[in-house]
Amino acid sequence: MRRGPVPIYYGTGPKIIGEADNDAGSIRAMTADRVSFTLDSTLETVNSAEETAGRMATEAGFDDEEVLKISMAVREAAVNAVLHGNAYDPNKKVMLAFERTAHDLVITIRDQGKGLDAGKIPDPLAPENLLKTSGRGIFLIRSFMDVVEIHPSSAGTELKMIKHVRGNAES
Amino acid sequence: MTMKSSTRQVDGVTIVDLSGRITLGEGSVVLRDTVRDLLSKGQKKILLNLGDVNYIDSSGIGELVSAFTTAKNQGGELKLLNLTKKVHDLLQITKLYTVFDVKDDEAAAVKAFK
Secondary structure, three states: OOOOHHHHHHHOOOOOOOOOOOOOOOEEEEOOOEEEEEEEOOHHHHHHHHHHHHHHHHHOOOOHHHHHHHHHHHHHHHHHHHHHHOOOOOOOEEEEEEEEOOOEEEEEEEOOOOOOOHHHOOOOOOHHHOOOOOOOHHHHHHHHOOEEEEEEEOOEEEEEEEEEOOHHHHO | OOOEEEEEEEOOEEEEEEEEEEOOOHHHHHHHHHHHHHHHOOOOEEEEEEEEEEEEOHHHHHHHHHHHHHHHHOOOEEEEEOOOHHHHHHHHHOOOOOOOEEEOOHHHHHHOOO
């Protein structure tokens, strides 16, 4: 597994708005293959999460099309966390983590909202829902990622997204 | 990151040239305000030129749907022009490609308005 550039990469990445848990700015925890951020419930977080995901995916060796899908999935997940989960509450945080394993890029995003009931999300492809102006976020995430797990609880929702690493990413 | 919008008139059709990103926040607001402004002024034949829109998220998709239905509900008509591959693919997987009237030639699109 490739080591070395990942933590440096994130340390100099885009501006992440968030509350620092240590002296490393918004970076809460960082190892060679895992980095996580604690972020405010703001629109800026959504943009920053997307940009960071794009860089992480590129670093993991994904091609441009896959990078776009991954960054879009993270954007949608961040929108869910900031808007629907934390409802822009300044007292609630979003936790975003990226982890490289031997075969996967694993992205976890967690909010402090009431907990998303995935079973109640209407199918956006159903004819009666096609002209609705919202409700496509989870669908897009599932379309773009290989594995998507939603873990709701009374403390918030954790969304785990996995993209399998292919090609030269294991060099 | 921001979206720009400008309008021009061609044979009674208002063409809205959009560029940038239609995403939650500014991009979606620009699109919403532009379409509402046109409809309030009675300009109900609207052709959204998305040729320079390189990114759209679920909020942007929702805003396109909203623009489409708002125009229709007010007796107007809204069509899409020059989709980039990314936007085209998004409308395909969300099954909206056939909901919208999508054109790839401006002159033909203008003529297609009733």
